[in-house]
Amino acid sequence: MNNKLGVYICHCGGNISDYVDVAKVKQSVAAEEEVFLAKTTMFACSDSTQKEMIEDIVANELDGVVVASCSPKLHLLTFRAVAERAGLNKYNYVHANIREQASWAHSDDKSGATAKAINIVKAAIKKVRFAEPLTPIRIPTINSVAVVGGGLAGMRAALELSSLGTRVYLIEREHFVGGRVSQWDSLFTTGETGKELITRLYNELTEQKNITLLTGAEVTGFSGSIGDFSLKVRITPRYISGKCNPGELKKAIEVCPVGVADDFNFGLTVRKAIYHNFPGEYPQAPVVDLSNCNRCGACEKICGNIDFSQKEEVIEIRTGSILVATGFDPYTPADGEFGYRTCDNVVTLPQFKRLIDMGEKMLIFKGREIRNIAYIYCVGSRQAEGENKYCSRYCCTSTIYESITVKKKFGNIHNFHFTRGIRTYGKQEILYDESSRQGDIYLQSYEDDPPAVTGRNGKAVVTINDILTGKRELEVEADLVVLVTGMVPRNDNPVGSLFKLPKGRDRFFNEIHMKLRPVETVIDGITIAGACQGPKNIMESVNSALSAAVKSYSYVSKAEMELEPVVALIDRDLCSWCGACTSACPFEAIRKENESGKPVAAINNSVCKGCGMCLPVCPVNAIDLITYSDREIESMIDALA
Amino acid sequence: MAVVNPSFGEELKKYGAVDFNACYNCGNCTAVCSLSTEKDSFPREMIRFSVVGLEDDIKSSLKPWLCYYCGECTTHCPRTAYPGELMMSLRRWLTSVYDWTGLSGLLYRSLPFSILAFALTTLAALALSLGLKTDLPAAMHYGHMFEALAITGVFAAILVPNIVRMWWLVIIRPGKKVPVANYFTGIGELFVHMFTQKRILGCDENRLRWFEHFLLVIGYLGLLFTTVVLDWFSNTSLLVTGFGYLLSILVFSITMIFISERFRKNKESNRLSRPSDWFFVIWLFLMGVSAFLVRVFLDLGILANNQWIYFLHLTILVQWALIIVPFGKWTHFLYRSFAIYFNRILAEIPDK
Amino acid sequence: MEIEKGKTYKYLREKREVTEAKENLKRFNQVRKLILDALKENDLTVDQLSLKVDMSKDEVVYWLMSLIKFGYVQTGSLDDMDEYFSYKLKK
Amino acid sequence: MGDSGKKNARILVFSTEKISDPAIDMAGLLKLHYPPTVFTIQVPCSSGVKPKWIMLAFEKGFDGVFIAADGSDCPYGESCTEKTGQIVTRTHEMMKVKSIEPARLRMAAICSVCSEAFVKQMKTFNEKLLKMQYA
Amino acid sequence: MGEKMKEASYDVLVIGGGIAGGEAALNLANNGLTVLIVEKDLSVGGKMILLSKVFPTLDCSACITTPKISEIARHRNITIFTGSEVRKIRKKNENDFEADLIRHPRYVDAEKCTGCQLCEEACPVVVPDGYQFNLVGRKAAFIPFSIANPRAAAIDIESCTLCGACEKACPPGCIDFTQEPEEYHIKVRSVIIATGFRLFDPLLIPRYGYGLHKNIITSMQMERQLAPTRPFNTILRPGDGKVPCKIAYVLCSGSRDASVGNPVCSQICCMYSIKQAQLLMGALPMADVTIYYLNIRSFGKGFEEFYEQAKGMGVSFVKGKIGKISENPNGDLLLRYEDINENRVKEKVHDMVVLSVGIVANRDVSSFFGEGLLKLDPYNFVSQPDQLLRPAKTSIDGVFVAGTASGPMDIPDSILSSGSASAETISYIIGRNE
Incomplete structure (x- = not known):
């Protein structure tokens, strides 16, 4: 029982004190008998206040501390560390959230907010009164990281982790690595092609001994916690063994009678059921797509390496940390959205990029040469009506770059950009300048008055009330309309729900803190990188991949890790073994033990996650959760009431 | 509904427009322009029309003529899109639109054609001078007659029809309903602007620029009056002689300043000079100088032995009267005055 | 030179020229006196102070805010238009 | 009691650290107001x-208790919703007594x-409780 | 000189102790490397620590920066030199750099200083406070700002009259005028450049009249006025102390503007202006806030929603670049612009104008290395020769770049870029392939 407490009430600049009368809070809580000293402070988290707290704790031999400030998600650890530095057990610190849950939530009601803050602080005082000194649980960590997603971000992260000296499992769902980037040709800013980048990465990857690359591999099971996760990975075989004779293989592909829309070219072309993504793909081995194969056996007759006897297998990977880099999907416009699928010559930006790559001397679509191209921006982004409120960030620059590329490659092309205001942030602005100087025409409308696409004589006519020309109605007769589609979260991404990764309002995976902790997640040990966290360009994806790599590395680089000692505790005197707790536990952390002949429940501390599911099921109330014990919770209820 | 026409921009480049495609429509040019008003906002609108190729809207617009090219818009353009030069090019383009003969456009677009025109007129003048070589007084008589004839001829055949075309393009074709009385009440504006060019005063802080232009207009028109009406070269009145001297000195000294400024490229307005700009100042200078010398030779009594100076003057005169006045930059002086007049007339009819 | 502890400023005086800094100090002391004297009789707004002490308004704001920061002056009431504060001496 | 002088019901919310509490924090961040x-x-x-604990809350004077459950997002497994539901059922029985x-x-x-x-939940729950003449 | 040089060695030298340098240092230190941070200023935390709140979360900037900063300051693998500058860096070999540093005297023993501020009270001198962007005065003996780290006094020797009042007042006797510049000779294995950015100087746009018209301030000055440790107790216009009620934001003041030598978009101004507008609407409920913009660039996570939120709160957005600003006799400002939506020139009166100044490169950095060794891009930011796959790599092997030293970016992008630089640094030191 702690009886000599220190309480600090933070102004948080004005975030708290503008709405909560902090002096009054101090006065009220100072009257509590356990409180030895109560202070207000401008910034509790500032170094000088931290120093002051330490001095107070040491000088007055305080046995418990409460800081009433912002959400514990931000500063719980900060003040625990303060307590620790002052020689206090860090669990004798309790955090009271009077910002998010008092001053801000009730900024419309100052006296209400103040009254609430007083109760909150009092409850925290009660909690710390019963707090026990605890020692963290130490667990050994496995020095390896599983990188989920073998696109650019995943590959880059894997490479970095491996050179940091960590064992890496790179898990790619497709049979080829490189993700979206391998589909792009020339790239801003360096002019390298996507394939070149992926080749560089792949070559470096294969030189590393400590990287295991798994393709056709999907994560299907997940358990464990930071330091020791366990993943079940289902591997779909290629149905081709060894290295094929190139000539035979070519023929085998030719004879395959099945035609499937080729995802690599976003459905612009057709591929066979046995296929390559592109010449020189990685790994350089074709695949039989069994879901579309009709088992005619024609290919088998030509190439002996084709082997339908290969079986799916499920392997288990144990790893200390997981880095998620599952990427994005390009937005798919609805049928009829700006003429998509209803007007003949409307494509999406990714399709357009493939068209440029595939065109040789002329830009050809559906057998016709393209001269006039209309780009319609913000398709699937910044939606006034739809659910994608966000800006996809990369598309303005990407489109402008393609408009320059297409003109350079094929000449004699007119580009018309139907924008919602160009967002070439940073140095990308120079590209916008370059494209307008080459004669590209930019038109603009707002979200409430988008351009319209109609078909006329085999061409697409785009009309707009151009705000740059005094809202005049202007029209362009285009040979091709490119819908500048943004990024959306992958819709078939089981990894998110498997790992229980929280998502933001935009449905991308959410980081812990948008500003200062952009790659960590609330699931300890799991980091996120690249476009699965939100739209990004290549450089930004790589930066986030490397940041995630260094965070994951710091989880696993030490042999041991500390875990919160929040586990269930059995009162063996009360327990009379009924087994209800065992069946309630989702982690198999409770087993039956014999205590001097009496069967009782026992907790396996390294497996117990501290969820508390066993607590309410106990018929004799023999289970407490450490730091959430009856007397802690009940005294808090008392203080709040 | 208007169709976006990128080829119009290509056409404008032949008239000297550069990099206006770089415009990102911030409107800074319009905001820094001190002649731009809420009713007549430019140059951005003109740049925009040029980029998207709204040819008809430019044809019916008077805004290009409201600009006096102080260059502030270009100096402060965040995209270095040379808005001032675009306005200048639009003036050239409009000149060729107004001109029914089509020669104006040819001269602007093609330097070889301009040179050819100058060469042909030189030959014609030379032929004339060879034919009259021995008889200076006759030559001077014909020269004087040519001046008067050329002025009336050029005005009647070319300039007046072109002004009518301009009027048709900006007032009649767009369907503006202008009460006839307005034409009379506004007429003062036409002459005030023609003789004083006072709009320049609103242009920038530099009053000297207006004063130079004012002196040049006075000098030029005065010299025209002195030579054509008062027959300066034959007039014996001391007053007229002295007046003529003063005016010709005014013309060539101010044009001298203009030429040297064009050489030094000291302002936005002369950084991107086109041949038509050079021809205009140089020929005006030559006219002043040669007229001055003819009179000096006359007064010194050495003209008879140096007839070439008169024939040189005559050649320059012919070129000036047949090329630069009807088709060249001289017309800007006229169209601009009319533009301000029309604008005044239009300003009086209420907005729809 | 012997450096006496607690009087090290004397040591640096030998080495540094402080005329400009002293001018600056003099200016501050003058301004402080002017403003504090002006505020003795009644509370004033920046505008009124500017007239009374014959100093540009922006300078008055700067010095006034500094005097508030260092505890000589405090902010008084806001005028009826909610535009200008008056300032008064700190008791 | 707020500035308005309006009486509100006292509600105890059990929130969860990783799921519902961040939402409640964010309500504050977005200045979405509730009693x-x-x-x-x-x-x-x-x-x-x-x-x-719930029974104690009623005993100590709370007018209402709200369990802000994890739902299907629970990091501890899918059984969460069902188990939380069972707790509510059992408590309802105890409340009946x-x-x-x-x-x-x-x-x-x-x-x-x-x-x-x-926030919507809190507002409607508050109104409901006020109507029931608690608080 | 040479013999007085102090020597030391660390794994990594981080130049710049802002949020980017700090984050990089923490990543390195948490993975066992020793780091020296050299910070020119008297406090670490860079520009972020001086901000009011951050977009789009509206977290108090100081609140989220200070814990990070104190973590850095406390870390046993991190040494910080404040008030110090890099003079020269030589690369001897792979994993072998030598750096000459100079530590300017603080005239205060920072270790002993308790931050009691008695010296500040005693000091008679008042000079403009640079940390408040000259909106208010400070003493010549001063603590840089209330949440500075280290929170220790310093003497501004240029303004000091050497009266000795502070020295007499200091209880622990930590003021020491005998301090001399100290030179250090440091050996490190790798270098991270995190020198940040400079703000565009609005005096370069004379037609805006900054400096001349006193009610025009920069966005950084507004940032200070909105911060918890603000210079005035409320928001006032500095020309005459009026509580402003019609505030204008002039976006692209010195960005996207080749005529002032900076054609690049500064990437953050739209968002910080929208943020300030929201904060102003909160602080001055009666005020009108108008943002004059070219294009609103709310491209990051949650940014577009934040922009919509501002529109919902009643912030006016007007498309058009401000051409000229002139002053009325009452101190109000007349803004001339073309309203692009209406296609005509307009003039509007505001009583306070905030110039949303852009980011420009901090050019000192190239002089640290030998002539031309550290390549810069055309805008004088540190060049990234392998921008797509190794964004942190510079033209010198073993020297990495973090944060805005390589171009404009916001806080999360700086943090990511620091993560990238620290990852590269660790693998460089561990001995990656090259």
């Missing part, structure tokens, strides 16, 4: 709330960004 007589106690998982109206205990899944949903 200041709503108090939260954070637990790791909503399926770990003991019925006796003490003649406490069952409507005074509510439960709803609040996801980590369901700030608006949370």
Whole structure:
């Protein structure tokens, strides 16, 4: 029982004190008998206040501390560390959230907010009164990281982790690595092609001994916690063994009678059921797509390496940390959205990029040469009506770059950009300048008055009330309309729900803190990188991949890790073994033990996650959760009431 | 509904427009322009029309003529899109639109054609001078007659029809309903602007620029009056002689300043000079100088032995009267005055 | 030179020229006196102070805010238009 | 009691550290207002709330208790919703014995960004309780 | 000189102790490397620590920066030199750099200083406070700002009259005028450049009249006025102390503007202006806030929603670049612009104008290395020769770049870029392939 407490009430600049009368809070809580000293402070988290707290704790031999400030998600650890530095057990610190849950939530009601803050602080005082000194649980960590997603971000992260000296499992769902980037040709800013980048990465990857690359591999099971996760990975075989004779293989592909829309070219072309993504793909081995194969056996007759006897297998990977880099999907416009699928010559930006790559001397679509191209921006982004409120960030620059590329490659092309205001942030602005100087025409409308696409004589006519020309109605007769589609979260991404990764309002995976902790997640040990966290360009994806790599590395680089000692505790005197707790536990952390002949429940501390599911099921109330014990919770209820 | 026409921009480049495609429509040019008003906002609108190729809207617009090219818009353009030069090019383009003969456009677009025109007129003048070589007084008589004839001829055949075309393009074709009385009440504006060019005063802080232009207009028109009406070269009145001297000195000294400024490229307005700009100042200078010398030779009594100076003057005169006045930059002086007049007339009819 | 502890400023005086800094100090002391004297009789707004002490308004704001920061002056009431504060001496 | 002088019901919310509490924090961040007589106690998982705590809350004078459950987002497994539901059922039985109206205990899944949903819940729950003439 | 040089060695030298340098240092230190941060200023935390709140979360900037900063300051693998500058860096070999540093005297023993501020009270001199962007005065003996780290006094020797009042007042006797510049000779294995950015100087746009018209301030000055440790107790216009009620934001003041030598978009101004507008609407409920913009670039996570939120709160957005600003006799400002939506020139009166100044490169950095060794891009930011796959790599092997030293970016992008630089640094030191 702690009886000599220190309480600090933070102004948080004005975030708290503008709405909560902090002096009054101090006065009220100072009257509590356990409180030895109560202070207000401008910034509790500032170094000088931290120093002051330490001095107070040491000088007055305080046995418990409460800081009433912002959400514990931000500063719980900060003040625990303060307590620790002052020689206090860090669990004798309790955090009271009077910002998010008092001053801000009730900024419309100052006296209400103040009254609430007083109760909150009092409850925290009660909690710390019963707090026990605890020692963290130490667990050994496995020095390896599983990188989920073998696109650019995943590959880059894997490479970095491996050179940091960590064992890496790179898990790619497709049979080829490189993700979206391998589909792009020339790239801003360096002019390298996507394939070149992926080749560089792949070559470096294969030189590393400590990287295991798994393709056709999907994560299907997940358990464990930071330091020791366990993943079940289902591997779909290629149905081709060894290295094929190139000539035979070519023929085998030719004879395959099945035609499937080729995802690599976003459905612009057709591929066979046995296929390559592109010449020189990685790994350089074709695949039989069994879901579309009709088992005619024609290919088998030509190439002996084709082997339908290969079986799916499920392997288990144990790893200390997981880095998620599952990427994005390009937005798919609805049928009829700006003429998509209803007007003949409307494509999406990714399709357009493939068209440029595939065109040789002329830009050809559906057998016709393209001269006039209309780009319609913000398709699937910044939606006034739809659910994608966000800006996809990369598309303005990407489109402008393609408009320059297409003109350079094929000449004699007119580009018309139907924008919602160009967002070439940073140095990308120079590209916008370059494209307008080459004669590209930019038109603009707002979200409430988008351009319209109609078909006329085999061409697409785009009309707009151009705000740059005094809202005049202007029209362009285009040979091709490119819908500048943004990024959306992958819709078939089981990894998110498997790992229980929280998502933001935009449905991308959410980081812990948008500003200062952009790659960590609330699931300890799991980091996120690249476009699965939100739209990004290549450089930004790589930066986030490397940041995630260094965070994951710091989880696993030490042999041991500390875990919160929040586990269930059995009162063996009360327990009379009924087994209800065992069946309630989702982690198999409770087993039956014999205590001097009496069967009782026992907790396996390294497996117990501290969820508390066993607590309410106990018929004799023999289970407490450490730091959430009856007397802690009940005294808090008392203080709040 | 208007169709976006990128080829119009290509056409404008032949008239000297550069990099206006770089415009990102911030409107800074319009905001820094001190002649731009809420009713007549430019140059951005003109740049925009040029980029998207709204040819008809430019044809019916008077805004290009409201600009006096102080260059502030270009100096402060965040995209270095040379808005001032675009306005200048639009003036050239409009000149060729107004001109029914089509020669104006040819001269602007093609330097070889301009040179050819100058060469042909030189030959014609030379032929004339060879034919009259021995008889200076006759030559001077014909020269004087040519001046008067050329002025009336050029005005009647070319300039007046072109002004009518301009009027048709900006007032009649767009369907503006202008009460006839307005034409009379506004007429003062036409002459005030023609003789004083006072709009320049609103242009920038530099009053000297207006004063130079004012002196040049006075000098030029005065010299025209002195030579054509008062027959300066034959007039014996001391007053007229002295007046003529003063005016010709005014013309060539101010044009001298203009030429040297064009050489030094000291302002936005002369950084991107086109041949038509050079021809205009140089020929005006030559006219002043040669007229001055003819009179000096006359007064010194050495003209008879140096007839070439008169024939040189005559050649320059012919070129000036047949090329630069009807088709060249001289017309800007006229169209601009009319533009301000029309604008005044239009300003009086209420907005729809 | 012997450096006496607690009087090290004397040591640096030998080495540094402080005329400009002293001018600056003099200016501050003058301004402080002017403003504090002006505020003795009644509370004033920046505008009124500017007239009374014959100093540009922006300078008055700067010095006034500094005097508030260092505890000589405090902010008084806001005028009826909610535009200008008056300032008064700190008791 | 607020500035308006309006009386509000006292509501105790059991929120969960990783899922519903962040949503409640975000409600504050977005300055979405709800009655200041709503108090939260954070637990790791909503399926770990003991019925006796809820009963104690009523005993100590709370007008309503709200369990901001993890729902399907629960990091501890899918059984969470079902288990939390069982807790509510059991507590309702205990409430019946003490003649406490069952409507005074509510439960709803609040996801980590369901700030608006949370605020709406609090407002309607408050009104309901006021109508029932608690508080 | 040479013999007085102090020597030391660390794994990594981080130049710049802002949020980018700090984050990089923490990543390195948490993975066992020793780091020296050299910070020119008297406090670490860079520009972020001086901001009011951050977009789009509206977290108090100081609140989220200070814990990070104190973590850095406390870390046993991190040494910080404040008030110090790099003079020269030589690369001897792979994993072998030598750096000459100079530590300017603070005239205060920072270790002993308790931050009691008695010296500040005693000091008679008042000079403009640079940390408040000259909106208010400070003493010549001063603590840089209330949440500075280290929170220790310093003497501004240029303004000091050497009266000795502070020295007499200091209880622990930590003021020491005998301090001399100290030179250090440091050996490190790798270098991270995190020198940040400079703000565009609005005096370069004379037609805006900054400096001349006193009610025009920069966005950084507004940032200070909105911060918890603000210079005035409320928001006032500095020309005459009026509580402003019609505030204008002039976006692209010195960005996207080749005529002032900076054609690049500064990437953050739209968002910080929208943020300030929201904060102003909160602080001055009666005020009108108008943002004059070219294009609103709310491209990051949650940014577009934040922009919509501002529109919903009643912030006016007007498309058009401000051409000229002139002053009325009452101190109000007349803004001339073309309203692009209406296609005509307009003039509007505001009583306070905030110039949303852009980011420009901090050019000192190239002089640290030998002539031309550290390549810069055309805008004088540190060039990234392998921008797509190794964004942190510079033209010198073993020297990495973090944060805005390589171009404009916001806080999360700086943090990511620091993560990238620290990852590269660790693998460089561990001995990656090259």
